[in-house]
Amino acid sequence: NTNYLLAGQIIESITGQPWYEVVRQKLLDPLGLSHTFSYPWEMPGSQPFSHVWADLDDNGTVEDVQGLGLPTERYFSIATAGGCLISTPEDLVEFSEKVYGGHVLKPATLAEMQTDYVQDPGSGVFYGLGAASFPMPQNLENWGHNGDLIYKSVAFYFPSENMSLAVQQNDDRG
Secondary structure (H helix, E strand, O other), rough: OOHHHHHHHHHHHHHOHHHHHHHHHHOOOOOOOOHHHHHHOOOOOOOOOOOOOOOOOOOOEEEEEEOOOOHHHHHHOHHHHHHOOEEOOOHHHHHHHHHOOOOOHHHHHHHHHOOOOEEOOOOEEEEOOOOOOOOOOOOOOOOEEEEEOOOOEEEEEHHOOOOOEEEEEEEOOO
């Protein structure tokens, strides 16, 4: 997440605007991602917003964090550009298709994202600049990323199928 935090600071330094406003103007709005927002700076309005569940007292039972009256705004604001985007599976699918399908970045930039910088040949995992690829049956090529700040998300794009898949959960269980 360090690189995402630094990217947010660089965006703010260059533009003089908060990182999340620039991300909204340059990426979210043009892509039509109307169910993605930077919490707590942007609020969901009338959109459904799932409560987050966590085992705060380590007793093996997850509790409704918002239902307990705990202020999640402080918790999420800590992550800033490294984890404050909240979305829906539909928006994640759209984002994955646009980014990895070549509709957002220049081809050279996308290729750089997909360059394996970890280089762990035995694992079959490739990890580039914010993009990961994991071993799949029939060597199905895939690119995406996951996120975890109590809420968990994963979104992947499968180029040979021109298909994206996104899965989310709203608790801290692995």
